[in-house]
Amino acid sequence: MTLMERMRVLSEGTKYDSCNQSAVCHAFGPDGRCIQLYKTLMTNACSGECTYCPNRCGRDALRATLSPEEIVRITWSFYRRNTIEGLFLSSGVIGDAERTAEQQLEVARLLRSQGFTGYIHIRVMPGTPKYLLEQIADCANKFGVNAETTSSVNYSEICPNFDYQSDVLQRLQWTRDLIKIKRREAGFGGRVIGANDTQFVVGALQESDREIIGTVDSFMDRYELRRPYFMSFDPVPSTPLENNDPSPLWREVRLYQTSYLLKDYGLRASDLDPVLDDNGFLFDADPKMLLASCSPEMFPVDINSAGRDALLRVPGIGPVGADRIIRSRPVSSEKELSRMGVVLARARPFIEINGKKQTNLFSFAGVGA
Amino acid sequence: MIVAFRENVEGVLLACKELIDHPDIVLISAKDRDEVKAKMEFSGPDDITLLGFRGAADTTGIVRVLFGRQAQKIFRRDPDIEGYISLVLRHRSSRPVELVRFLCSCRDNAELLYSGKGAIAKKYYDIMRDVSRSYHRLCMFARPFPVNGVLSVKVDSPHRIGDLFCRWLARKNPDLPVSVIEGDIAWIGNGGHVGLEHFAKIPSSSAGSLEFSSKIDEVDDMWDIYYDSQVIHKRRNKKHAKQLQPKESASMSRMSERDRYKVERGIVSCTLDNFIPEKEV
């Protein structure tokens, strides 16, 4: 296989991972997702047997590998042309977690030794030894392990080669500690140290959204998780889960929305009970809007006198919008709100400006007051 | 008294300070001393104080005096006050004297700069956002390519942001000289590699003669393959993608032009092989 062909195969293997480097996006695909980083696997010839994964060993698939030098070369080429801000490096397991991490580390070291100042995010394997995590922390801006699911029992069902407690949770804890150390180290080359993050596969098992939200909430406390990522399960032919139903995409979207409520709005998992059905699954509706609609006694909120928490409860007002409103008081018109980034179509039924209601919930819902 | 200030951040801030101390002064602005001279010839000889044409001033100190200690900390997503002024000055319709008067009217209340309350505040906030957006677009979609080893790119923005972009590009590629061509000017970053100042301004006609190395670059094809590999076809969202990769991005580089085309038309999954009957393959 040529370099280009291998590059294509291995980049396709990471297309579901999101860039999230939050600096400059350089391109957007026809699906509207941004491309900030060169995302690639080192290899898709994995020795693991995760039941949902197209790269699991024994599956009949096109296998490819890029050497550390090749990855470095491609990264530089894209970086020079201003198409990316850095590298996101994941991999199938090359024999074991230790060998894989050594190879990943080599890529990061090579890049840094050549003066690369761009962003490096390394997705390490479950079970990566601590000493390698420490060395990775010296070169990478961000690194972390995927949790995939919510409990040891579930994990052993889909990832039979690893142990949830020791290979995943222990690594999440080490990562948290290393991030703290790196952030404390004065003048760490001015390098950005990203927060702990992890990914969940949604819908491969029967776990409910309540379980996922509860896990995310506890990870935020225990491992200082900033952002969880969710990947919708999509059955892959010739894998043990090939006959399962795919997870609807909207579920992934709603889970992301609830994770923002946990992280940016300070809610706890238990606050989200009203947006779950009897079986603990989310509805296909904006959870913030649902929460607001469930508590009509809290609205309308007066834009010019409400506290930050009350403003944040209003659909269409985010943390930045709430701060802008507070800074710019008195606000006298909807137009001003719109300039501050408030989504009026959503906020209108829940706010009043100087005692004047903009619309009410009934007319908003088309029921008539 | 006439005060002529330079149309840069220092000049504007010094003029603000002067205007607050002496509200009766007449302000004029100029890009350089020659322009001051030309303007003065027009209005006849008079006592004139020049601000911002010599040495560096303590701009942060002046901001603190004008807007208070907390001023730099309030604005989470917007640039700080010096950044605000720098961006506004780059806009084709900014009026430096009016800007100075507006800044003085916001004394001790920097929030007014960002609130958009009142016609002037709205005008300057919009101007600032306009330039900031153009600059970010450039950082996103401009694709420099190596010419004799110098990373070169031509920019075509209505605002004067070539130098800003050049500094950004140079910071990203400290080991290479970079050249940003803006009209008849070329901004050179990391100029030490080609025997120039670290950051230099030369006529664009001379930029092509700079030489660092002559490696051939084959990234365009590779990028196309990578770009295509990242798309999740099931999730195609043309409207959203078009907003994020706007039409103007296509004019910023050949690579962005191709990306934009794919956003518009999707990625064809059919190749020449599809036209060959199977038995012939």
Ligand code: SF4
């Ligand atoms: S370890 Fe990763 S690449 Fe390997 S089978 Fe599991 S999920 Fe797939």
